[in-house]
Amino acid sequence: xxxxxxxxxxxxxxxxSGYDLLKRFNGSMGHFWHASHQQIYQQLKKMHAAxxxxxxLQPQDKRPDxxxxxLTTAGREELLHWLSQPARPFKYNDALLVKLFGGHLxxxxxxxxxxxxxxxxxxxxxxTFLGIEQRIHQLPGDEQARWRLPYLTLRRGILExxxxxxxxxxxxxxxxVDVSAENSVEIHPTA
Amino acid sequence: xxxxxxxxxxxxxxxxSGYDLLKRFNGSMGHFWHASHQQIYQQLKKMHAAxxxxxxLQPQDKRPDxxxxxLTTAGREELLHWLSQPARPFKYNDALLVKLFGGHLxxxxxxxxxxxxxxxxxxxxxxTFLGIEQRIHQLPGDEQARWRLPYLTLRRGILExxxxxxxxxxxxxxxxVDVSAENSVEIHPTA
DNA sequence: TATGCCATGTAAGGGGTTACATGATTGA
DNA sequence: TCAATCATGTAACCCCTTACATGGCATA
Numbered sequence: 001x002x003x004x005x006x007x008x009x010x011x012x013x014x015x016x017s018g019y020d021l022l023k024r025f026n027g028s029m030g031h032f033w034h035a036s037h038q039q040i041y042q043q044l045k046k047m048h049a050a051x052x053x054x055x056x057l058q059p060q061d062k063r064p065d066x067x068x069x070x071l072t073t074a075g076r077e078e079l080l081h082w083l084s085q086p087a088r089p090f091k092y093n094d095a096l097l098v099k100l101f102g103g104h105l106x107x108x109x110x111x112x113x114x115x116x117x118x119x120x121x122x123x124x125x126x127x128t129f130l131g132i133e134q135r136i137h138q139l140p141g142d143e144q145a146r147w148r149l150p151y152l153t154l155r156r157g158i159l160e161x162x163x164x165x166x167x168x169x170x171x172x173x174x175x176x177v178d179v180s181a182e183n184s185v186e187i188h189p190t191a
Numbered sequence: 192x193x194x195x196x197x198x199x200x201x202x203x204x205x206x207x208s209g210y211d212l213l214k215r216f217n218g219s220m221g222h223f224w225h226a227s228h229q230q231i232y233q234q235l236k237k238m239h240a241a242x243x244x245x246x247x248l249q250p251q252d253k254r255p256d257x258x259x260x261x262l263t264t265a266g267r268e269e270l271l272h273w274l275s276q277p278a279r280p281f282k283y284n285d286a287l288l289v290k291l292f293g294g295h296l297x298x299x300x301x302x303x304x305x306x307x308x309x310x311x312x313x314x315x316x317x318x319t320f321l322g323i324e325q326r327i328h329q330l331p332g333d334e335q336a337r338w339r340l341p342y343l344t345l346r347r348g349i350l351e352x353x354x355x356x357x358x359x360x361x362x363x364x365x366x367x368v369d370v371s372a373e374n375s376v377e378i379h380p381t382a
Numbered sequence: 383t384a385t386g387c388c389a390t391g392t393a394a395g396g397g398g399t400t401a402c403a404t405g406a407t408t409g410a
Numbered sequence: 411t412c413a414a415t416c417a418t419g420t421a422a423c424c425c426c427t428t429a430c431a432t433g434g435c436a437t438a
Contacts, residue, residue, distance in 0.1 A: 032288035097224070101223075105271060150292055228417095251416095
């Protein structure tokens with residue numbers, strides 16, 4: 001039920017098309033909310049039918065038409081109502097940890113390889129987030145003030161990934177895998 | 192599709208009823224997998240129909256009968272197959288951060304109060320996890336070895352919460368709310 | 383020539399949530 | 411007496427995923 005409210009939050013700060021929203025879910029909101037394009041288009045349809053958002057068709061030449069959505073009064077009220085209620089605590093459902101939990105059926109190096117590939121994903125994301133943080137720090141003071149709350153959510157993303165990486169270090173130590181040798185197994189086989 | 196595999200992992204280490212599984216999802220797996228009792232019973236029915244698990248009925252006096260499930264060969268194969276494939280990266284969908292992101296529609300003290308109530312949840316969980324960690328540390332060496340992988344998942348839970356709490360400190364500083372005065376507003380109003 | 387971006391959708395099916403339902407025992 | 415624990419489920423609904431579908435423009 002919260003994708004709706006995530007969309008309302010985004011539309012409150014700016015009118016947008018489904019495609020715009022998708023990009024924002026992959027961008028400024030990407031570290032704490034995920035949504036696929038199908039989800040978004042379906043949800044927009046429902047919200048429009050429910051009167052929470054208006055739609056204006058913007059024809060473009062050489063491009064498909066854009067349907068630009070805007071909050072209605074009812075949408076704004078729904079958003080304020082949702083904000084006034086306690087947010088539901090987050091539910092973790094992490095397949096990687098299920099795998100590790102049952103990992104005695106696998107070899108330690110298989111587990112280490114899995115951790116390693118996730119690590120690469122997280123390291124890349126961390127770079128992106130730190131880049132965004134840099135850009136926010138370089139904004140003039142009043143602009144920075146406008147980004148105060150999104151900045152705090154970004155900080156969550158950064159601290160989260162850093163903690164994940166520290167955990168991955170622990171795991172790799174525990175699995176006792178020589179990471180530095182990983183790419184040279186065939187060249188320098190253990191004697 | 193992964194609840195199924197979480198159940199397979201749990202049944203691999205021990206036969207269990209739906210109710211047992213529920214307790215384990217709230218216990219040793221609680222920090223990385225959540226499942227409701229309806230979800231579990233429905234899933235068990237499907238898995239039984241698919242031949243992944245067997246069921247034995249254990250009558251009890253003064254208690255409802257228990258249906259105890261056990262992996263079949265097909266179930267074990269499915270589990271091994273799933274383990275051999277890369278785990279899907281985790282998807283964050285955190286309503287609290289959506290709220291903070293759109294929090295300019297709310298007052299800073301409302302936001303701080305929300306963070307505060309989540310903090311209480313997390314602090315309690317951290318205590319529980321640290322307690323479990325202590326108990327694992329006090330086990331004899333061979334028992335400790337058996338808990339090696341679940342222990343690593345527990346470490347993830349601990350590091351995760353600690354990083355959340357550090358973030359909450361940052362947020363509370365940024366919101367500039369005097370936390371120590373929170374419970375004494377009526378007694379000592381700001382002059 | 384192929385990939386990726388722009389921009390929108392539908393349809394089927396699977397998964398998850400909410401509400402409803404039962405009923406005895408034990409401890410505060 | 412009230413709530414919690416033990417122990418199971420059904421039914422309706424909503425949400426999300428997967429696959430399918432279109433089609434032009436720009437860049438490598």
